[in-house]
Amino acid sequence: MNYTPINTALCSFGMSGWVFHAPFISANPKFNLYGVLERTKNLAQEKYPNVKTFRTLEEMLADKSIELIVVNTPSVTHFEFAEKVIKAGKHIIVEKPFTATVKQAEKLIELAKEKNRMLSVYQNRRYDSDFKTVKKVLDDNLLGEIVDVEIHYDRYNSNLSYKAHKETQTPATGSLYDLGAHLIDQALVLFGFPNAIYASLDNIRPNSKVIDYFDVKLYYNSHRVTLKSSYFVREALPAFIFHGKKGSFLKSRGDVQEADLQAEKNPKTKLWGIEPETEKGLLHTDKDGKIIKEYINSQNGNYMEYYDEIYEAIRNKKSLPVTGIEGMNVIKVIEEAIKSNKEKKVIYL
Known part of the structure; x- marks a missing residue:
């Protein structure tokens, strides 16, 4: 099949660039x-000899051959970089978290509309095998009406990051903006915007200056969703705990893509994104009047799907995989969670 390839540039080549973006851009025709x-x-250039190296953002923006730019710089710089990219007339993907504030997000969305440029936020965890499996269970109505949900992103690591910008008290830093942006986005994809929020935020690692623990509760009409993350969980619970009026589903965070990308595996292989058998989710529910308790096969994870959808949006005017408004809604929840923690009360939306 013939394609008109989209000339794409990255704003940095740290972990985000070489792990999450370059492998998919380079492998996709x-x-x-x-x-x-x-x-x-x-x-x-050492990894991709044909790539052009730019020393300044201005030099990159001046290159008329570039159609799409990925803003994957430290989160505190997202607004500054994105504003310049859009003003230069380029389509844009902004790494999560989209911006530090809702006001910044609104300004970028309006600017992209004014310039008639595509704006998307990179929420790759929608394409994790574990989340895709959970979503299929809900789409198939295997649990009935949902009553209680927990989504965790836990780890055991008391050390501060070697990346100074991640541990400095600047806007858009800390685990609520980092890992929280993933969990919030997943909750909004599954259930929409909540009616109210209550949050408990803390910094629990020695000498930590940023939020590294959160417990955020999202209240809906018929259920609540708890989003949790901590650096002191040596024995993790299932990452997805879903209870409905018909049954329950428990699932580990089993996606293998990040580890495979760090090992420099090619994302175009046939076995890409397949979880180990040991990571199957447990479904215990009433199915057609019969109580079943079984481990079910996981969906395949594939971040390439995001880029395929970006191509369709730019070339064929199809729907964006993640819109600026969806990215902004994640920041809205973060801002209200911070307010809830500060005021020690439920915030009604």
Whole structure:
């Protein structure tokens, strides 16, 4: 099949660039990994010899061959970079978290509309095998009316990140903006915007200056969703705990893509995104009048689906995989969670 590849550039080549974006852009015939912004190094060129290295953002924006730019710089810089990219007339993908504030998000959405440019937020965890499996269970109505949900992103690591920008008290830092942006987005995809929010936020690692623990409750008409993350969970609970009036579903965080990308595996392989058999989710429910308790097969994870949908949005005017408004709604929840924690009360929306 013939495609007109989209010349795409990355604003950085740290972990986000070389793990989550470059492998999919370079392996997808619908895209051309055209350029990377690296102020002093040439890491992208060493891995992708045909890529063009830019030393400044201004130099990159001036290149008329570039159609799409991925803003994957530290989160505190997202608004500044994104505003310049859109004003330069480029289509744009902004890494999560979209922005530090709702006001910034609103401004970028309006600017993209004014310039008639595509704006999407990179919420790759929608394409994790575990989340896709949970979504299928709900779509198939295997649990009945949902009454209680927990989504966890836990780990055991008391060390501060070697990346100074992640541990500095600046806007859009801390685990609520980082891991929380994933969990909130997943909750909004499954259930929409909540009626109210209550949050408990803390910094529990030694010498931590940023939020590294959160317990956020989202209240809906018929159920609540708890989103939790901590750096001190040596024995983790299932990442997805869903209870409905017909039954329950428990699922680990079993997606293998990040580990495989860090091991430099090719995302175009036939076995891409397949979880180990040991990560199957447990379904215990009433199915057609019969109580069943069984481990079910997981869906395949594939971040390439996001880029395929981006191509369709740019070339064929199809729907975006993640819109700016969806990205902004995640920031809305974060802002209200921070307010709830500060005021020690439920915030009604």
